[in-house]
Amino acid sequence: EAQVTQNPRYLITVTGKKLTVTCSQNMNHEYMSWYRQDPGLGLRQIYYSMNVEVTDKGDVPEGYKVSRKEKRNFPLILESPSPNQTSLYFCASWDLYNEQFFGPGTRLTVL
Amino acid sequence: KQEVTQIPAALSVPEGENLVLNCSFTDSAIYNLQWFRQDPGKGLTSLLLIQSSQREQTSGRLNASLDKSSGRSTLYIAASQPGDSATYLCATNRDDKIIFGKGTRLHILP
Numbered sequence: 143e144a145q146v147t148q149n150p151r152y153l154i155t156v157t158g159k160k161l162t163v164t165c166s167q168n169m170n171h172e173y174m175s176w177y178r179q180d181p182g183l184g185l186r187q188i189y190y191s192m193n194v195e196v197t198d199k200g201d202v203p204e205g206y207k208v209s210r211k212e213k214r215n216f217p218l219i220l221e222s223p224s225p226n227q228t229s230l231y232f233c234a235s236w237d238l239y240n241e242q243f244f245g246p247g248t249r250l251t252v253l
Numbered sequence: 254k255q256e257v258t259q260i261p262a263a264l265s266v267p268e269g270e271n272l273v274l275n276c277s278f279t280d281s282a283i284y285n286l287q288w289f290r291q292d293p294g295k296g297l298t299s300l301l302l303i304q305s306s307q308r309e310q311t312s313g314r315l316n317a318s319l320d321k322s323s324g325r326s327t328l329y330i331a332a333s334q335p336g337d338s339a340t341y342l343c344a345t346n347r348d349d350k351i352i353f354g355k356g357t358r359l360h361i362l363p
Contacts, residue, residue: 173349175351177351177353182355183355184342184353184354184355184356185342185344185353186353187350187351187352190349190350190351192349198349200350200351201350201352232296232297234297234351239284239285239304239346240302241287241299241302242287242297242299242344242351243299244289244296244297244298244299245296246295246296247295247296
């Protein structure tokens with residue numbers, strides 16, 4: 143089954159404790175992206191990747207890191223999480239000019 | 254910078270009615286525009302993708318149109334059903350930067 147998977151689905155952590163949210167796709171897509179969704183602000187792009195070792199900033203990259211060492215994986219790293227990064231996070235993948243496929247989301251709470 | 258607006262923010266209609274959801278964008282130099290559905294607390298489900306060279310796309314009771322010159326897209330839902338209740342989001346793709354509207358929360362009254 144073609145899908146984008148994210149782990150964990152739910153995470154509660156404390157300020158400053160480094161964490162990684164994993165994202166994997168099995169469709170051999172070139173492009174992958176991370177978004178955060180917040181009430182009143184909607185979905186905003188954090189980072190995206192056009193291929194292995196190629197990444198670029200989206201609208202809200204501050205406080206986040208990404209890496210693309212393999213085509214199928216695109217982890218999101220929060221080196222020092224803060225409460226304002228409490229949000230619902232989505233990973234997506236797509237091929238150039240084609241539709242995006244989204245993962246199920248990761249609900250992160252930073253205390 | 255691209256801005257994507259969806260009006261209205263919320264809409265309630267009786268079951269069986271046809272309805273139109275609106276999406277407007279400020280920068281017409283887009284690769285494509287995609288419509289999604291999101292149920293509460295869930296992920297996004299792709300509904301329709303319209304390439305910049307296309308005027309419309311259809312899937313079942315859904316029809317999406319795109320007018321790049323006026324910066325508008327519409328999602329037409331025919332014969333609405335209670336199961337259509339959800340938030341509908343549009344998103345533009347320009348140079349791989351994806352910009353979402355804030356969505357229209359649709360409630361179909363039984």
